[in-house]
Amino acid sequence: MELYVDIADIDVIKEIAQYFPIDGFTTNPKIFTQAKQSVSVLMAEYKKYADENGAKVFVQVTGSTATEMFEQAKMLQSYFGAQFVVKIPAVKEGYRAVRLCKQAGIPVAVTVVHSMMQALVAAKAGADYVAPYVSHIDNMGADGVGCVAEMVTAFRNGGYPCKVIGASFRTVDQIKNLAVCGCQAVTIAPALFDALIAHPATAESVKGFDKVWSETFGDKQVSDLLPK
Ligand code: G3P
DSSP, X not given: OEEEEEOSOHHHHXXXXXXXXXXXXXXXXXXXXXXXXXXXXXXXXXXXXXXXXXXXXXXXXXXXXXXXXXXXXXXXXXXHGGGEEEEEESSHHHHXXXXXXXXXXXXXXXXXXXXXXXXXXXXXXXXXEEEEBHHHHHHTTSOHHXXXXXXXXXXXXXXXXXXXXXXXXXXXXXXXXXXXTTOOEEEEOGGGHHHHHOOHHHHHXXXXXXXXXXXHHTTXXXXXXXXX
């Protein structure tokens, strides 16, 4: 499963990358409005980080027509290069822009997806990813995880190479259920990363190890006990 962090702040991306095997990061217009640094400074930082780490960079277009979206996608790809994936919203003009981008060799993620059919038409149009907003779907009284499972099944049965990158999570359980149903990627807000690996039983057991070790060996570490 590909793992992305959903944030604009490059310092947060680098911090999370120290602990978690992320494949890159995703942004969107709202996320940029919450960033500490200017967008142009962040774009330069993204390019440097992506070039040095082979991380994928997802940036969403802000145009409203297919032509505007396509022109922006070309400029973004020209700047970021091979690591770039353009995010295009699942609106009618966006579907036209998807095909223009694919004809131009620009990888595409169709985003702000809330239904199976939005995802299917995107896959048929050649999208490399579709990004369903799982919690938004849940909040509308539908089943976000179930919707993603349908997308994964439909893409597999239809022979579409399109990947589902789940987005908009409130719980680790949502992410777990996506992994179980074969979702190929997720993008997660920074606040959820620690919760991915936290478990009270693990913390308790490690605390127990430390206690009995120090009671027996004091401050010595295991490497101190190697044969001289
Ligand atoms: O990547 C999509 C994500 O940023 C949506 O966030 O907070 O609306 O669930 P949110």
